[in-house]
Amino acid sequence: MRGKINIFLVEDDEMFLKSAVHQLARNKSYSVKTFTTGEDALEAIKKTKVDVVVLDYFLDSEVPGAKSGIEILKEIKAYKPSLEVIMLSGQEDVDVALNSMEFGAFDYVVKNKSSMVRVQNDIKKVLQSNEVALSHKNYKMFTKWFFGFLILLVIFLVIYAFDHSVFGLLGDPEVLNAGNSI
Amino acid sequence: MTDYKFIDLNYLNDLALGSKDFIEDMISSFLKNTPESIERMETVLVKSDWEQIGKIAHKLKTSFTFMGMEETVTQAKTLQDFGLKGSNLEDIPGLISDIKEAYNNAEAELNVELTSLKA
Numbered sequence: 001m002r003g004k005i006n007i008f009l010v011e012d013d014e015m016f017l018k019s020a021v022h023q024l025a026r027n028k029s030y031s032v033k034t035f036t037t038g039e040d041a042l043e044a045i046k047k048t049k050v051d052v053v054v055l056d057y058f059l060d061s062e063v064p065g066a067k068s069g070i071e072i073l074k075e076i077k078a079y080k081p082s083l084e085v086i087m088l089s090g091q092e093d094v095d096v097a098l099n100s101m102e103f104g105a106f107d108y109v110v111k112n113k114s115s116m117v118r119v120q121n122d123i124k125k126v127l128q129s130n131e132v133a134l135s136h137k138n139y140k141m142f143t144k145w146f147f148g149f150l151i152l153l154v155i156f157l158v159i160y161a162f163d164h165s166v167f168g169l170l171g172d173p174e175v176l177n178a179g180n181s182i
Numbered sequence: 183m184t185d186y187k188f189i190d191l192n193y194l195n196d197l198a199l200g201s202k203d204f205i206e207d208m209i210s211s212f213l214k215n216t217p218e219s220i221e222r223m224e225t226v227l228v229k230s231d232w233e234q235i236g237k238i239a240h241k242l243k244t245s246f247t248f249m250g251m252e253e254t255v256t257q258a259k260t261l262q263d264f265g266l267k268g269s270n271l272e273d274i275p276g277l278i279s280d281i282k283e284a285y286n287n288a289e290a291e292l293n294v295e296l297t298s299l300k301a
Binding site: 023028090 | 195197198199201204207208211212215237238240241244245247248262
């Protein structure tokens, strides 16, 4: 059985963060870690296992000079391309959405009353695609090993058959040697 | 549930799923953070830092949504757009005042709600 699903929630809005944690915590298989800056989240990503990141687009309203969500998204994708990131924004802006998707976000979710429902659905989709990717990887590894083993077996059988057929044609060497000594 | 004039806690109650602690925590956060954010907006207004006003308004929008202050959400969104785009600058001080007044009205009702939650 697999362990807890590690979700990193990066958001500098305290109230949204509390609400999101409250909703995600309903799923007992989720372990949610929260970060108020992208820099802290990046550090943690490099040190621990994480399954999915939920990242706010605006991360510099509380800490001026902090990296924006899109900068953090780029850095996450450069470090670990397979790690899926769900972008959050309180702004319905096509450019923000396009920017997020262009840099590899799994989805772009506008913060509204139903945003956490969509985030939770996205998390499920990410986990499913991770499972499929893992199964595919395992299948590829299994077939690689299986065919490797099969080739070795065939080589062994060919050598074995060749060895026995040659000695079969020449006869038993011990008998031949015995015959020569007489 | 008490009917209030300036706030509507239906959305917060839906999110809480029966957790009084959650509602209490959210209201306390709102009462602690919102005046600070409004004060910061007033400070950056003096410096004409429109972008920062837009960013703070952006965050306030979410907070007002939790308290069911729809009209103030709209005002915060307008302020966010004006600030981030650097447009309609003459309207910005008025919008900040409106938001501050809306907060002051909500504050009293939220304190009543907090008291009833703790009772």
